Amino acid sequence: MTLRDPGVPGTMDAATYDAAVEVLRVTGGRRLAGEVCVAGAKNSVLKLMAATLLAPGTSTIRNVPDILDVEIMSELLRRLGCVVEHHRDVATVTIDVPHRPEHRADYDLVRRMRASICVMGPLVARVGAADVAVPGGDNIGSRGLDIHVAGLRRMGAEVTSEHGYLLASSAGRLRGAQTWLDFPSVGATETILMAAVLAEGESVIDNAAREPEIVDICQMLEAMGAHIEGIGTSTLRIEGVEALRPVEHATVPDRIVAGTWAVAAAMTHGDITIRGAQAGHLSMALEKLSTAGADVHESADGFRVIMDRRPAAVDIVTLPYPGFPTDLQPQFIALNSIAEGASLVTENLFEARFRFVQELARLGADVRTDGHHALVRGRSALSGAPVEATDIRAGAGLVLAGLVAEGQTTVYGVGHIDRGYADFVPDLQRLGADVQRLDISDA
Numbered sequence: 437m438t439l440r441d442p443g444v445p446g447t448m449d450a451a452t453y454d455a456a457v458e459v460l461r462v463t464g465g466r467r468l469a470g471e472v473c474v475a476g477a478k479n480s481v482l483k484l485m486a487a488t489l490l491a492p493g494t495s496t497i498r499n500v501p502d503i504l505d506v507e508i509m510s511e512l513l514r515r516l517g518c519v520v521e522h523h524r525d526v527a528t529v530t531i532d533v534p535h536r537p538e539h540r541a542d543y544d545l546v547r548r549m550r551a552s553i554c555v556m557g558p559l560v561a562r563v564g565a566a567d568v569a570v571p572g573g574d575n576i577g578s579r580g581l582d583i584h585v586a587g588l589r590r591m592g593a594e595v596t597s598e599h600g601y602l603l604a605s606s607a608g609r610l611r612g613a614q615t616w617l618d619f620p621s622v623g624a625t626e627t628i629l630m631a632a633v634l635a636e637g638e639s640v641i642d643n644a645a646r647e648p649e650i651v652d653i654c655q656m657l658e659a660m661g662a663h664i665e666g667i668g669t670s671t672l673r674i675e676g677v678e679a680l681r682p683v684e685h686a687t688v689p690d691r692i693v694a695g696t697w698a699v700a701a702a703m704t705h706g707d708i709t710i711r712g713a714q715a716g717h718l719s720m721a722l723e724k725l726s727t728a729g730a731d732v733h734e735s736a737d738g739f740r741v742i743m744d745r746r747p748a749a750v751d752i753v754t755l756p757y758p759g760f761p762t763d764l765q766p767q768f769i770a771l772n773s774i775a776e777g778a779s780l781v782t783e784n785l786f787e788a789r790f791r792f793v794q795e796l797a798r799l800g801a802d803v804r805t806d807g808h809h810a811l812v813r814g815r816s817a818l819s820g821a822p823v824e825a826t827d828i829r830a831g832a833g834l835v836l837a838g839l840v841a842e843g844q845t846t847v848y849g850v851g852h853i854d855r856g857y858a859d860f861v862p863d864l865q866r867l868g869a870d871v872q873r874l875d876i877s878d879a
């Protein structure tokens with residue numbers, strides 16, 4: 437995977453805009469069976485990479501997925517003065533952080549990857565300044581930054597907004613503070629946490645997010661010398677330290693990729709063993725698959741999902757962890773679209789995530805949305821058609837639907853899928869799917 441953007445000389449290869457014209461061509465009707473290995477979580481590794489900014493010297497992150505977002509984060513860190521090396525053969529990134537990093541995250545990278553804003557907390561804590569482009573709206577809703585900003589201000593940072601950038605600064609060390617989050621935001625918890633570890637005195641984050649990716653970054657920060665209590669709970673207590681040290685840390689497995697494979701097994705009458713995954717991080721989703729009729733067997737290094745019938749429809753309500761993850765909502769709508777019966781899906785995190793339903797309807801799915809709710813009436817068959825992925829998870833949901841649709845489904849917007857799923861096509865092929873990546877000129 438290489439970062440591709442001709443607008444930034446020297447950082448990209450020539451195939452840049454190929455992503456825009458590449459498609460996945462899926463011919464439905466194959467049963468998926470076999471084994472698949474899950475790499476580290478996208479939504480953890482990006483933050484772990486940003487957290488290395490907190491200590492000068494060379495940190496090593498292991499179990500790194502080979503996805504586009506890792507390349508974008510590498511490029512961002514390079515522009516901040518770090519030397520970043522991605523050793524794909526061993527799924528490792530090394531980051532050599534200078535004593536005085538730069539502090540600007542440019543719009544050309546932030547617009548490509550919203551998670552770029554996660555450098556704000558470490559930079560303001562470490563160098564007293566962070567100028568970070570505001571991401572703006574994206575395909576899954578407005579996604580504000582107000583909780584991040586309120587938390588940094590409580591610690592004494594000044595935060596203003598100018599010419600499309602958030603400018604955060606602090607004259608001296610940040611001061612530890614108590615913060616109550618309006619909502620257990622993953623990003624805001626991470627921003628405040630990464631600032632608090634180097635602040636003077638104690639910070640408390642109440643109503644903190646509890647996702648496995650938050651636990652992962654807490655554990656890495658502890659290994660760097662941070663003092664954090666309450667890891668995995670909604671109250672994090674942080675005693676700031678003056679300096680942290682570089683670290684070697686392995687990324688937590690990607691529970692959303694693992695969950696996507698589990699749904700693939702359930703939709704295709706399949707039998708997939710998902711290795712390197714932690715079933716405990718997917719309790720709610722696996723429970724739903726059991727309700728849908730799948731057999732789920734947990735093992736020490738993953739789990740196996742077997743399905744021998746048409747799935748039964750399951751109701752879903754997305755909520756912060758340990759609730760049902762919004763990042764598996766499109767995949768479960770795809771499952772419900774071919775299930776026996778009707779289901780109600782409620783999306784509580786991202787208002788625009790139902791946009792993908794219009795694409796699913798092109799395959800013949802019967803889904804009606806009203807605000808936060810979608811009513812899905814299962815059809816006995818879908819029929820292949822061209823569709824457009826509007827975000828990463830929508831892309832995954834559309835590929836899953838294509839696997840069971842009659843005939844050919846052509847999924848556009850492959851670049852979205854590449855942002856979050858490493859080796860998606862080869863893994864699908866190994867499991868028996870008829871899927872190919874084609875240039876549009878061949879499509």
Ligand code: EPU
Nearest residue numbers: 479551578579580581582583584621622623624763785828
């Ligand atoms: N929110 C605010 N103000 C804030 C922060 C959040 O209003 O200051 C709102 C958002 O608008 C949204 C809700 O709170 O409605 C949840 O946002 P959260 O901050 O929890 O999400 P995030 O950090 O922006 C991460 C993942 C998402 C995942 C969510 C929820 C990364 C890079 N992204 O986003 O992943 O859906 O947590 O679990 O970690 C994906 O992988 O496809 C993806 C979108």
